[in-house]
Structures are given as structure tokens and as C-alpha cells.
Ligand SMILES: Nc1nc2c(c(=O)[nH]1)N[C@H]1C(S)=C(S)[C@@H](COP(=O)(O)OP(=O)(O)OC[C@H]3O[C@@H](n4cnc5c(=O)[nH]c(N)nc54)[C@H](O)[C@@H]3O)O[C@H]1N2
Ligand SMILES: Nc1nc2c(c(=O)[nH]1)N[C@H]1C(S)=C(S)[C@@H](COP(=O)(O)OP(=O)(O)OC[C@H]3O[C@@H](n4cnc5c(=O)[nH]c(N)nc54)[C@H](O)[C@@H]3O)O[C@H]1N2
């Protein structure tokens with residue numbers, strides 16, 4: 001970005017950019033001197049709000065752990081594992097290896113695996129290089145794991161991958177149905193918009209369809225805890241109900257759709273009567289009836305769906321079952337109504353625009369259509385355009401595993417953690433001749449298996465565009481210089497393209513030129529058949545691109561964005577009609593058994609992002625749910641011989657992990673939930689991907705992440721403890737550990753087996769301290785199995801370690817705080833040895849509000865002592881809940897608990 005425009009953007013209250021996390025796509029203002037962030041009041045997505053992850057972006061800007069120069073792996077293990085090399089050598093090596101592999105084994109023997117966290121410009125170049133110049137469609141993306149069922153469902157129904165509505169529809173609706181979406185935690189700012197609207201207009205109804213009673217249910221008028229996977233019967237049942245209860249929009253169906261009768265017949269046949277349906281969905285009949293009546297009677301309905309829908313062996317059918325109900329009632333493309341696919345990643349939508357999936361071409365053009373292939377080839381003037389779709393993510397790694405793919409470039413994704421059957425993915429990478437990984441951090445589970453590592457620009461350094469769930473294109477702007485030798489992803493791709501002899505095709509001076517080409521392609525020979533059209537964004541100058549304000553596509557002419565699609569009842573199919581898709585329920589590929597009696601459901605927590613490479617270093621984000629856990633119903637905890645707060649081993653046919661037992665009260669019997677975030681960088685044994693079955697949806701290829709049969713057993717450990725250390729530690733002696741980032745220090749929770757003989761020597765070796773390691777204090781009580789030790793340097797606390805029975809371990813918040821002090825008093829030292837503060841120090845308890853760091857104990861005490869009645873009271877008193885609002889569901893829960901205790905006799 002030019003200096004002049006940087007100033008002009010900054011003049012409006014900090015530099016304007018976009019949050020790099022979820023698909024809400026909030027606008028962020030950055031104070032470029034203090035490196036603090038705030039919500040952008042002018043951005044249409046958030047109007048100034050940010051959630052806790054967005055608010056904590058400043059904490060992720062440090063360079064610790066960053067990958068700063070290209071590296072080549074020189075040995076399997078040991079300190080000299082990696083050797084730096086020049087960019088020029090790295091790029092030439094990639095070009096040579098890819099060219100040689102293609103020459104020997106054909107274009108199908110190389111592949112890219114990319115990500116919805118790339119900018120549109122990076123993504124465009126990756127797709128162009130593979131599909132137009134390397135000659136195969138062997139490029140797939142982590143969006144396959146995320147949005148591909150929605151993409152496939154949209155195409156089946158509308159003829160093109162289009163999200164009809166916008167966020168404003170949630171505020172205009174009278175009924176919001178949230179299906180398979182933990183909106184409160186995963187799309188918090190959109191959730192807060194719904195909360196605010198419901199406060200303004202309490203008659204706005206909210207229904208949550210999710211097997212778990214998630215925090216999203218906090219504002220639900222009705223929660224349908226359906227049996228996992230039973231969305232198709234549920235929405236088929238709804239369709240049949242709408243038909244028999246006079247809710248059809250006959251005119252709309254006749255004028256603008258096809259195949260309604262077939263869809264209705266399939267629905268009526270499979271749904272059965274309400275009693276049968278209640279059984280197949282695992283729901284109470286009256287709840288079902290309430291939902292159906294509400295849906296039938298309310299005109300303005302928005303149905304948001306997310307991963308509980310997409311990530312399923314029948315994800316595409318689930319999407320169409322939902323869309324069918326909206327088509328049947330004509331509730332689409334009008335204010336306050338429509339099916340709404342919520343995207344996950346910041347640029348999941350942009351990736352779809354440039355054709356990042358192995359079965360699509362750029363600009364919403366189809367690989368399977370010879371005319372559209374020719375169009376793209378003409379536009380690119382490329383030697384070739386891939387004719388057959390490449391493998392979808394799971395199959396792509398299968399092809400790596402069996403040696404069909406021999407050279408692979410992975411960019412902005414961590415598949416050893418995030419793919420199903422992840423141990424097999426790890427094995428596939430081990431077998432692969434040549435693996436390149438582009439990332440921003442040096443050490444990830446995937447990076448460890450690379451032959452070459454390329455340092456990419458991170459948020460705040462990279463420059464380009466992203467598109468959010470409501471089709472709004474926003475700029476991500478750079479406000480910091482590239483650290484070390486980090487370079488943009490598009491640049492590395494283009495350099496390889498040029499080294500492969502395609503000088504002209506990849507001769508980009510910057511992201512603006514790439515965006516311009518992308519915009520022109522969307523308009524190229526587009527007589528209106530393709531809705532995706534950025535004609536009005538083509539031909540921007542550098543400074544216009546720099547200053548580009550958020551705009552919703554299609555953009556047919558300069559400055560003209562769009563609102564809803566399909567308002568005129570026309571769809572981009574051949575005859576202009578939308579298609580009903582008849583769907584019938586399919587049983588899960590792997591049913592439960594005596595050996596694996598629980599359904600494993602996986603998903604997200606509030607304060608972490610995916611594999612934690614960035615959020616895992618922010619202390620504010622480590623505090624809320626600090627450890628990997630398995631959530632179960634209390635009765636199942638007992639039945640499995642477990643203890644809440646103890647450790648459990650979760651095992652499937654594919655793999656195993658160890659996590660803390662949690663009883664949130666959200667689970668139904670027979671189901672367990674494990675978060676997706678933890679991996680080998682943050683815990684000894686908690687990659688849930690290793691357990692997940694590699695079943696995929698037959699249409700979209702999206703994996704079934706929400707349904708794997710598992711067993712849960714106690715994980716026995718003989719001792720446990722907690723350790724805080726500023727430096728490196730030796731984790732080998734522990735049978736289990738998990739790492740949490742605290743301010744200034746890392747915390748490790750651990751457990752172990754076997755006798756601890758010389759505890760002193762043992763503790764020093766864990767902390768990697770010599771025998772004469774300066775100031776060392778310790779306390780032991782062998783009879784009770786208690787050992788405490790602490791290490792100081794120049795009076796400053798460096799590390800402390802506690803082994804004790806769980807209820808005798810010290811309060812974590814208090815310990816972490818001691819590391820922030822320049823010097824400890826004598827009382828602190830005694831307290832440190834005793835494992836408890838001397839005198840009345842408040843333990844604020846587990847963190848609830850991350851923004852203002854307010855713990856559970858503090859909130860409960862305030863509720864009791866000051867007789868607080870509502871979340872507003874709590875916010876007024878403690879500020880908790882007053883910023884991003886993500887913790888309001890928990891605060892409401894605490895208010896309810898306190899009220900219950902008070903009411904008890
Ligand atoms: N904090 C945070 N936010 C994120 C992310 C993150 O990592 N952390 N990631 C982003 C990304 S990429 C994505 S894709 C989104 C995902 O956002 P969501 O889809 O909201 O998140 P998930 O937790 O994966 O799953 C959603 C819900 O589906 C439910 N579910 C499971 N099985 C079924 C079923 O059979 N039917 C129904 N109806 N529901 C079911 C689960 O219980 C879960 O509560 O979040 C985005 N936002
Ligand atoms: N069991 C289970 N598994 C799942 C899911 C689930 O619900 N359950 N959800 C799936 C879904 S929806 C998703 S989206 C995936 C996400 O899974 P991944 O994409 O594997 O997860 P991330 O941690 O976001 O990985 C992004 C990587 O890119 C790096 N990075 C960040 N920015 C840049 C950049 O600009 N350039 C480059 N080169 N690198 C960058 C980060 O450091 C990180 O290593 O997980 C999927 N896996």
C-alpha cells in the first residue's frame with residue numbers, strides 16, 4: 001500500500017483492515033503505533049464490535065515461534081534438523097522438483113493443498129498455476145473440510161454456489177433457525193447482532209437445532225437436541241408438514257422452481273407421522289410440533305447452517321433438505337428470509353470465487369464444462385486447462401499415501417491435525433518424496449514433515465482481499481514490514497510459475513494486479529449467466545485498490561454492490577428455475593457397537609482458532625478452556641468409571657487421545673464432544689483428527705467430522721501436577737501433558753507414572769537446570785505425595801513445579817500472577833513453597849470473561865453479595881460481558897445457578 005493512502009485510511013481512526021479469523025469478516029481498526037486493535041464502526045459486518053479473538057489480535061503479533069526464513073530439512077531429528085537456505089534456491093528447488101516429477105510421472109503426480117485462510121490473490125495464483133499451467137486439477141483446499149457440502153447444495157439448488165442473503169436478514173427476520181451452528185462461540189459478532197435484535201424485539205424467535213445444548217441456546221426459545229445426523233428426516237418432516245398445513249407458496253413454486261413434487265414425495269415417504277419422526281430424530285413430539293408450527297406460521301425465516309450440517313456423510317443432502325423448505329415457502333431472496341450458509345474461515349468465500357476446489361474452475365466456472373474450460377484458457381492464454389477434476393482432500397492425501405502424488409505443496413493449513421484419520425495423513429507425508437509447507441509459524445505438526453519450509457506473511461503484513469459469508473469483499477491491509485525473509489504466498493507461487501517458464505502469466509507486481517485479473521475473468525464473456533461478477537472492480541488503480549471500501553458482490557459496475565440475490569425469482573440455472581432436490585435419510589457408515597458405544601462429535605471452543613498456531617500464543621485466549629477435554633453426560637462419566645476433572649482415553653478404530661473429563665451439562669447420553677484445537681505442539685496426545693473416521697459425503701467429499709464411534713476409558717496416572725516455566729522444559733518424563741500460554745510464562749499440566757525417587761534431581765532435569773542452578777527452593781511431604789519446587793534468577797521467579805493430589809494443587813491464576821512481578825517478597829516465597837498465598841488473596845477462579853479477565857468466583861461472589869439479577873447487572877458491576885459478549889451465556893448460567901442455590905430449601 002502506498003504511504004499516502006496508508007495515511008488516509010489511518011486518518012479515520014487507525015488503519016482499516018479485516019479480522020483474520022472467522023467468516024463473519026469483521027472490520028478492524030489498528031492503532032499502528034501502539035499495535036492495539038478495535039472494531040471498525042464503519043464496517044458493515046460488525047459496526048464496531050469484535051469478539052474476544054479479534055480483540056486479542058494484538059497479542060498474536062510477536063515474532064516468537066515465527067518462521068522467518070526458508071528452511072530445508074537435513075535430518076530426521078536432532079538439533080541440526082533444519083538448515084536455512086536462500087529464497088532463490090528454495091524456489092528453484094521447488095520448480096525443478098515439480099518439473100522433474102511431472103516429466104517422469106505426469107501432471108497427476110504433483111499437487112497443492114491450500115486454504116480458506118489465504119487471501120483471494122494468493123488463492124487465485126495457486127489455482128491458476130495448477131489448473132492452467134501444471135496441467136492437472138490436483139489442487140484442493142481445507143474448505144473441502146468446511147464449506148464443500150454447502151457449495152454442492154447451492155449448485156444443486158441454484159445452479160451456482162451462491163449465498164442469497166446478508167447479515168441484515170437476521171435482524172429483519174421474525175424467526176432465526178440455527179442448525180448445526182454454535183454461533184455464540186464460532187461467529188460471535190453475528191450472534192451478538194441477533195442477541196441485540198432480540199433484546200430490541202423480544203418477539204423474534206430463535207430455534208437451535210444441535211445435539212448439544214451449546215451456549216448458543218442461551219437465547220433460544222426452542223432447542224431441538226436432535227439425534228446426531230438426523231437433520232434430513234427433520235427437514236423432510238418439516239417439508240411434509242408445510243405441505244399439509246397450507247404453508248406452500250404455490251405461485252412461487254409454479255413460476256420459479258422445478259421438482260417440488262419429487263422432493264415432497266421423498267419427504268412424505270421418509271418422514272412418516274409426527275410420532276415416528278420424533279423417534280427417528282430423538283426428539284419430543286411436542287417440541288417438533290412447536291418448531292413446525294412456528295416455521296409454517298412465520299413468513300420471515302432465516303435458516304443459518306454450519307458444520308453440524310456440512311460435515312456429515314450426508315452433508316449435501318442436509319443442505320438441500322433445508323433449502324427445499326425455503327423454496328417451498330418462497331422464502332428466499334427477500335428481506336429477512338432465506339437459507340444462509342455461514343462460512344468458517346475468513347476467506348472461505350473468496351476461495352470459492354477463484355475456484356480453489358479440485359472440481360471447480362476460477363470465477364464460478366465449471367471444470368466439467370468444455371465451453372467454460374475453453375473460456376478460462378482463452379482468458380489465461382494458458383497452454384492447457386485441466387480437464388478432469390482432481391481428488392478431493394481426503395482422496396488427495398490417499399493418493400499421496402499410495403505414491404500417486406509425489407510432490408506436494410501445502411499452504412496455510414495444518415492437515416496432520418485437521419484431516420480425518422490424521423495418523424494416516426502423517427504417514428502419507430512421511431512417504432512423500434517432496435513436501436513443501438508454507439506457513440507463518442516454524443513448528444506445526446505438518447511443518448515437521450516438510451522437506452522445505454517457506455516463511456509466509458502473517459496478518460498485519462499481508463495485503464489483499466477476503467470475502468465474508470455475506471459476499472462482502474474487504475481489504476486486509478498491511479501495517480507492518482515483513483519480518484525476516486517472510487514473503488507473500490502469491491509471490492512464492494508466481495516465482496515458481498516463472499521458473500517453470502511461464503514468465504508472462506505470473507508477472508505480477510503486486511496484489512492489485514492479481515485482483516484485477518480475477519475481477520476481469522469474472523466479467524469475461526459473462527452475459528449475465530454467471531451471477532459472480534466483479535466487472536465494477538476491474539481496472540482499479542493501485543490507490544483505488546488500496547482504498548477499496550467493503551463491497552458486496554456482484555459488482556456489475558464501479559461503486560455498485562448488491563444486496564440479496566434471487567429477489568426476482570430468477571436462478572442461474574438453464575431455465576432460470578431453482579431446483580428442489582429429493583433427499584432420503586442415510587444411516588451413518590459406521591454405526592455404534594459394543595466395542596465403540598459412543599458417538600464422537602468434534603468442534604470448536606470460544607477462544608481458540610483451529611490448530612492454535614496463532615491463538616495459542618495469546619495469554620488472554622488460553623485462559624477460558626485451557627486444556628484438551630472430553631465432554632460427557634454425568635451418567636456416562638459414572639458408567640465409564642471416570643471422574644470429572646480426571647483424565648480419559650478416547651479411542652476409535654482409527655486412533656486415540658487423552659483428555660480431561662468434563663461435564664458441561666451440554667451433552668446427551670451416548671455422545672461425547674472433543675474440541676479440534678489441540679495437537680502435538682500443545683499436548684502430548686490430543687489430536688482428535690487421529691480418531692475421526694475418513695467417511696465423506698458422496699457428493700461434496702466433505703468428511704463426517706461429527707460422527708465417529710468411540711470408547712472412553714479411564715487414563716490412569718500415578719501422580720500429577722502443574723509446572724510454570726519461562727524457558728524450555730523436558731516433557732519426556734510425563735505420561736500426559738498440556739501446555740497453556742499465560743502472560744510471560746508457559747504453564748504445563750501434567751501426569752505421570754512410575755516412582756519418583758530423587759524428586760529434586762528429577763525436577764531439575766525437567767526444568768533443564770544444572771545441579772548448581774542458582775536460587776532453588778523446595779518443599780516435600782513424601783507421606784502425602786507432595787513436592788513443591790521453585791527456581792529464581794536475580795530474585796525473579798523463573799519456574800515452579802508442583803506434584804500433589806489434584807485437590808492440593810495450587811490455584812493457577814495466583815501462580816501465573818507471580819511471574820509478572822519483578823521481585824517476590826518473602827511472603828510470596830513462603831506462599832510459593834506452601835502452594836498457597838499467605839493471607840487473604842482472592843482466587844478469581846476459572847476465567848469467564850476473557851476481555852476483562854473476570855473469573856467465575858468473582859462473578860459468583862458479586863451475584864451473591866450484591867444481589868445481581870441480570871447479565872446487565874453483572875456487566876455494570878464487574879465489566880464482565882461488556883465488550884464482545886461471548887461470555888454472556890456463561891454469566892447467565894451462573895446467575896441461574898445462584899438463583900437455584902438460593903431457592904433451595
Ligand atoms: N472460536 C472459534 N470460532 C471459529 C473457528 C474456530 O476455530 N474457533 N473456526 C471457524 C470455522 S473454519 C468454522 S468452519 C466455523 C464452524 O462453526 P460451527 O459450525 O458453529 O462450529 P462446530 O463447533 O464445528 O459445530 C457446530 C455444531 O454442530 C453440532 N452438530 C454435531 N452433529 C450435528 C448434527 O448431526 N446435526 C446438527 N444439526 N448439529 C450437529 C455440534 O454439536 C456443534 O455445536 O467456526 C469458525 N469460527
Ligand atoms: N475433527 C475435526 N476436524 C476438523 C473440523 C472439525 O470440525 N472437526 N473442522 C474442519 C474445518 S471446518 C476447517 S476450516 C479445518 C481447519 O484446519 P487447518 O486449516 O488445518 O487449521 P489452521 O490451524 O487454521 O491452519 C492454518 C495454518 O496456516 C498458517 N497460516 C496462517 N496464516 C497464513 C498465511 O497467510 N499464509 C500461510 N502460508 N500460512 C498461514 C497457520 O499458522 C496454520 O499452521 O479443520 C477441519 N478439521
Ligand code: SF4
Nearest residue numbers: 019021022026051054
Ligand atoms: S466474530 Fe470475532 S473472529 Fe469472527 S471476524 Fe469478528 S472479531 Fe474476528
Ligand SMILES: [Mo]
Nearest residue numbers: 145146344345
Ligand atoms: Mo472451517
